[in-house]
Amino acid sequence: MWFSSWVRQLDQAHRAFKRLQDLPELSQVPSAYAYERIKITPFAGEPIGWMLAQDMDEVLMFASDYPHHEGTDDPIGRFERAMPEASARQKDRFYRDNYKALFALS
Secondary structure (H helix, E strand, O other), X not given: OHHHHHHHHHHHHHHHHOOOOOOOOOXXXXXXXXXXXXXXXXXXXXXXXXXHHOOOOOOEOOOOOOOOHHHOOOXXXXXXXXXXXXXXXXXXXXXXXXXXXXXXXX
């Protein structure tokens, strides 16, 4: 849940200080680098639907600690219940496409 506010703070600080700092090597805003390089695997039961609504669909990836307790006995079911408003595209990214992007798979 920390990611969406963190990237907004990065961009805000960049806007505030870019004139005071010499940052020619940055070709993008800091959040763009974060979205490209960071992936997050939340626990089942976290508010995935809210996170997806915060433009985190390129960052979140499915993972489970099953059969350990924190993995629950139905991790996919718990994730599905936590994101009832998610689009098919958001779910595809969460369950499959973000892994492919992370590992540069086609």
